[in-house]
Amino acid sequence: MSASAVYVLDLKGKVLISKNYRGDVDMSEIEHFLSLLMDKEEEGTLSPILAHGGVRFMWIKHNNLYLVATSRKNASVSLVFSFLYKIIQVFSEYFKELEEESIRDNFVVIYELMDELMDFGYPQTTDSKILQEYITQEGHKLDTGAPRPPATVTNAVSWRSEGIKYRKNEVFLDIVESVNLLVSANGNVLCSEIVGSVKMRVFLSGMPELRLGLNDKVLFENTGRGKSKSVELEDVKFNQCVRLSRFEDDRTISFIPPDGEFELMSYRLNTHVKPLIWIESVIEKHSHSRIEYMIKAKSQFKRRSTANNVEFHIPVPMDADTPQFKTTVGSVKWIPENSQIVWSVKSFPGGKEYLMRAHFGLPSVEAEDKEGKPPISVKFEIPYFTTSGIQVRYLKIIEKSGYQALPWVRYITKNGDYQRRTQ
Amino acid sequence: MPYLGGDEVVRELRRALVNPHIQSDHLRYRNIIKRVIRVMSQGVDVSGLFSEMVKACATVDIVQKKLVYVFLCSYACVNPELSLLVINTLTKDCCDSNPMVRSLALRNMCNLRLPGLCEYVEQPLMVGLKDKVACVRRVAVLGWAKIHALRPNTEMDAAVVNELYGLLRDPDPVVMVNCLRALDEILQEEGGVAINKPVAHHLLNRLKECDVWGQSEVLAVLQRYQPRSEDELFNILSLLDPALHSHHAPIMAATLRLFLSLCSTMPAVCLSALERARASLLASTGSSSRELRYAALCHVQLLLRSEPGLMGDHYKRFFCGYAEPPYIKQSKIQVLVELVNDDNVLIILDELKGYCTDVNTETSQAAINALGFIGRSYGDRCLDILTGLLELKQEHITSAVIQTLRDLVWVSPQCGDAVCSALEGWEDQLQDTQGRGALLWLLGIYGDRSECFCLDLLRLRT
Numbered sequence: 009m010s011a012s013a014v015y016v017l018d019l020k021g022k023v024l025i026s027k028n029y030r031g032d033v034d035m036s037e038i039e040h041f042l043s044l045l046m047d048k049e050e051e052g053t054l055s056p057i058l059a060h061g062g063v064r065f066m067w068i069k070h071n072n073l074y075l076v077a078t079s080r081k082n083a084s085v086s087l088v089f090s091f092l093y094k095i096i097q098v099f100s101e102y103f104k105e106l107e108e109e110s111i112r113d114n115f116v117v118i119y120e121l122m123d124e125l126m127d128f129g130y131p132q133t134t135d136s137k138i139l140q141e142y143i144t145q146e147g148h149k150l151d152t153g154a155p156r157p158p159a160t161v162t163n164a165v166s167w168r169s170e171g172i173k174y175r176k177n178e179v180f181l182d183i184v185e186s187v188n189l190l191v192s193a194n195g196n197v198l199c200s201e202i203v204g205s206v207k208m209r210v211f212l213s214g215m216p217e218l219r220l221g222l223n224d225k226v227l228f229e230n231t232g233r234g235k236s237k238s239v240e241l242e243d244v245k246f247n248q249c250v251r252l253s254r255f256e257d258d259r260t261i262s263f264i265p266p267d268g269e270f271e272l273m274s275y276r277l278n279t280h281v282k283p284l285i286w287i288e289s290v291i292e293k294h295s296h297s298r299i300e301y302m303i304k305a306k307s308q309f310k311r312r313s314t315a316n317n318v319e320f321h322i323p324v325p326m327d328a329d330t331p332q333f334k335t336t337v338g339s340v341k342w343i344p345e346n347s348q349i350v351w352s353v354k355s356f357p358g359g360k361e362y363l364m365r366a367h368f369g370l371p372s373v374e375a376e377d378k379e380g381k382p383p384i385s386v387k388f389e390i391p392y393f394t395t396s397g398i399q400v401r402y403l404k405i406i407e408k409s410g411y412q413a414l415p416w417v418r419y420i421t422k423n424g425d426y427q428r429r430t431q
Numbered sequence: 432m433p434y435l436g437g438d439e440v441v442r443e444l445r446r447a448l449v450n451p452h453i454q455s456d457h458l459r460y461r462n463i464i465k466r467v468i469r470v471m472s473q474g475v476d477v478s479g480l481f482s483e484m485v486k487a488c489a490t491v492d493i494v495q496k497k498l499v500y501v502f503l504c505s506y507a508c509v510n511p512e513l514s515l516l517v518i519n520t521l522t523k524d525c526c527d528s529n530p531m532v533r534s535l536a537l538r539n540m541c542n543l544r545l546p547g548l549c550e551y552v553e554q555p556l557m558v559g560l561k562d563k564v565a566c567v568r569r570v571a572v573l574g575w576a577k578i579h580a581l582r583p584n585t586e587m588d589a590a591v592v593n594e595l596y597g598l599l600r601d602p603d604p605v606v607m608v609n610c611l612r613a614l615d616e617i618l619q620e621e622g623g624v625a626i627n628k629p630v631a632h633h634l635l636n637r638l639k640e641c642d643v644w645g646q647s648e649v650l651a652v653l654q655r656y657q658p659r660s661e662d663e664l665f666n667i668l669s670l671l672d673p674a675l676h677s678h679h680a681p682i683m684a685a686t687l688r689l690f691l692s693l694c695s696t697m698p699a700v701c702l703s704a705l706e707r708a709r710a711s712l713l714a715s716t717g718s719s720s721r722e723l724r725y726a727a728l729c730h731v732q733l734l735l736r737s738e739p740g741l742m743g744d745h746y747k748r749f750f751c752g753y754a755e756p757p758y759i760k761q762s763k764i765q766v767l768v769e770l771v772n773d774d775n776v777l778i779i780l781d782e783l784k785g786y787c788t789d790v791n792t793e794t795s796q797a798a799i800n801a802l803g804f805i806g807r808s809y810g811d812r813c814l815d816i817l818t819g820l821l822e823l824k825q826e827h828i829t830s831a832v833i834q835t836l837r838d839l840v841w842v843s844p845q846c847g848d849a850v851c852s853a854l855e856g857w858e859d860q861l862q863d864t865q866g867r868g869a870l871l872w873l874l875g876i877y878g879d880r881s882e883c884f885c886l887d888l889l890r891l892r893t
Contacts, residue, residue, distance in 0.1 A: 025472055028504070030580070031544050052793050055758050056722040068722060086681045087647055089722040115472060116465060116494065119501050127538065128573045130612050131644040132605065142531070190750065192781070199747050243710050245676075248642070252673050276714060380790040382753050425752065429785075 010129035011077040011088055014122065016111055019072050024111045027122040029129040033078045037063050041076055057085065068092050071107040091131050098125065098136040117143060135167060137266060167249055167266040173213045177413035179403065180209040185394050186424030189283050193429045202279050202396050203424055206272045210265040216407035220261040223399045227259040239398045243276040277396055282308040284395065285386055287428045295374065299328060301366040307358050315356040315388040323348050323382040328368035335364040383427040390421040437475045448483040461495045468498050478506045481513050488520045493532065500539040507543040514543055518551050525555040530564035538570045541577040549578055560594050565603035572598060572606060576613035587617050599630060604637060608645040611652055624652065631656040635670050643679050650685035654692055664693060675708045680715040680723055683708055684730060705734065705741055713748050721756060728762040735769045746770040750782055761797045768801045776809050784816050787828065796831040803835035810846045818853040830866030837869040851877050
């Protein structure tokens with residue numbers, strides 16, 4: 009795949025840190041990058057790969073940084089981008105917030121990391137848990153000399169070290185389902201799917217073997233429980249620690265977990281249930297004088313559940329002014345920088361309907377440029393609730409010292425890309 | 432900190448580096464080295480400090496060593512003679528008891544990229560290939576590739592090549608993959624590393640142990656292998672099957688490519704592979720990373736050319752989100768055009784109508800062109816939409832619509848009448864040459880159908 013060099017730039021195109029892996033592309037080529045980017049943006053033909061002479065720039069943007077990889081050869085583009093995103097993930101786990109300041113303040117660790125992440129343009133060790141074992145921010149004590157590479161760098165179970173010990177052995181499972189919904193302007197549901205993620209936080213000693221039992225439809229049918237309530241998972245993707253061959257054979261999810269926090273699996277399924285929060289909007293625009301919004305929100309899930317921190321983001325024209333709001337519940341705020349109003353409802357129980365009216369004045373002189381029509385988007389969180397009906401039936405923990413550990417399971421449904429288009 | 436000119440800073444740093452008090456205090460010495468690197472990162476030319484930095488190399492502090500190596504690798508090419516002074520320290524470090532120090536020294540010896548150093552580097556590299564610890568072997572393997580890159584015209588010693596082939600059986604998967612990469616580069620003239628049956632089977636068996644990068648490397652290399660019998664072929668396919676559903680889009684794409692090339696004579700197998708990979712491919716089109724989404728969309732476009740029915744009913748996945756960048760929207764529009772059939776034409780046309788008024792002119796033009804394509808099979812409905820768009824009286828839209836109408840008429844002359852009646856009266860809107868040219872062409876073809884057109888022609892001339 010081979011990248012030639014990797015650079016981290018600030019928003020003005022100045023190089024903050026760079027590493028030349030192959031030496032076949034001159035390091036000064038990067039000076040052409042930002043002007044190329046600006047030109048393309050002006051023309052409206054921006055793309056992830058820019059070319060100058062024989063050199064290709066593959067770039068991504070993160071906060072106020074650009075990460076750029078250069079190459080002269082026919083590198084595998086999706087791999088280079090995967091690698092750039094991996095760098096961002098590793099750096100974010102080290103520095104929490106990854107932005108210009110974090111690069112400037114931690115350049116020693118970053119040089120060390122860039123040395124280990126890639127050699128001669130080929131990715132080497134990219135697992136952040138492993139890297140954190142021998143590249144640390146506190147620096148090394150001067151007397152003890154250099155650290156030794158952990159056995160995990162050379163082991164088959166490369167994601168977990170030996171000899172981990174906890175006083176209290178616990179496991180936390182969070183099943184987070186994000187709902188993606190796209191409703192057209194005339195009320196048709198164009199797309200409705202659930203993207204689920206099983207996240208775990210593992211605080212267990214030793215090298216435990218875990219087995220997770222879900223109410224998986226295929227598993228139930230294989231074991232003669234086809235009639236029980238089950239969920240049909242599509243597109244299941246597992247963490248590298250899960251034994252895929254066992255899953256293919258008999259749908260058992262068995263694994264040795266990494267220590268700490270990680271995502272065990274993700275799944276996707278299309279759903280035909282009623283959208284959890286249904287919005288209807290009536291927008292009356294009287295050019296040159298005023299625009300009126302009437303938004304009706306209905307919660308279509310069972311009464312004993314409640315959605316928390318619900319926010320409706322409704323776009324308003326850039327030149328609107330003098331807002332007036334009236335609502336049965338919650339509060340409305342106008343955010344002129346984003347050209348939207350946000351209707352916040354702290355607690356939205358199931359089976360209820362709420363109304364919000366808004367009124368804006370419009371200037372008598374209309375703006376020259378045409379504005380786009382962004383959709384209404386919704387944010388919400390419903391704890392102790394899953395749309396798909398997925399259930400953790402058991403979590404078996406087996407370790408050679410035979411300790412008992414407690415699993416804690418939590419379900420939560422939240423918004424993904426939840427949008428309703430307007431007329 | 433007051434801003435000092437570049438020269439001032441270099442002088443101050445040199446004074447600090449040669450100061451014996453600082454040299455004896457490890458922490459202060461390390462901090463000065465850090466300052467040098469920080470200043471270097473900010474773009475100041477610190478090459479004048481080369482000899483002082485060389486002396487700083489001989490230390491037990493590994494962080495300081497790494498920083499000095501960063502400096503040396505950047506400036507070695509300007510100071511080749513002085514770089515030779517570092518060789519002693521580096522060679523000593525290659526025999527250090529700590530494997531991290533060994534691997535660091537080996538790696539940086541090769542990263543100095545000085546052809547004159549090659550003779551000194553070869554011996555430590557040979558020893559490194561047989562090192563007990565895997566991380567040193569990994570570095571040594573790639574080190575040989577780097578040496579080859581420095582001296583592209585010199586033949587690599589056959590003993591080294593043999594040793595690298597041997598290391599394909601190394602227990603550490605990263606060493607194995609690094610060998611593949613190194614051999615590919617060294618044997619480039621001969622077509623890269625030779626994949627015969629034992630090597631191919633060995634790689635396939637170890638595929639699961641490799642990480643994402645290793646797997647994609649192995650899958651790419653396996654493209655060169657041709658199985659001898661059908662049994663062998665099917666064994667390979669069943670081994671690779673789980674990778675078609677892989678978590679990582681690049682692995683799935685590489686496996687798919689391998690499947691398709693291995694089964695090029697068996698279309699049924701190809702089709703079933705495509706169908707199994709379809710879910711993964713569709714999921715990638717919704718990936719959170721825009722670049723991967725774009726790559727997945729390009730894949731889909733490519734596959735649809737040979738298997739038009741591949742995406743089936745999943746056309747809704749290609750509807751554009753409001754905030755997506757133009758290059759993704761335009762790709763999705765192209766895919767939607769390929770997916771139109773009798774059942775979904777109304778819904779897709781409705782969607783495309785929405786995109787025609789997109790804020791980005793390129794995207795709206797792409798949507799209008801798409802309507803033109805679909806219009807070849809579903810003429811009336813598209814014409815209605817297109818004429819409706821003219822009512823918006825927006826210049827770039829009108830221009831694009833006229834051009835699309837021209838293309839439509841060229842391909843399906845039967846819509847000529849409908850187009851004519853739609854055209855009357857819109858010539859004032861057009862300012863750009865493309866639009867006017869299209870209108871002129873249409874007038875040329877249909878000028879005899881309406882008197883008004885002749886008047887329009889005269890107006891255009893003035």
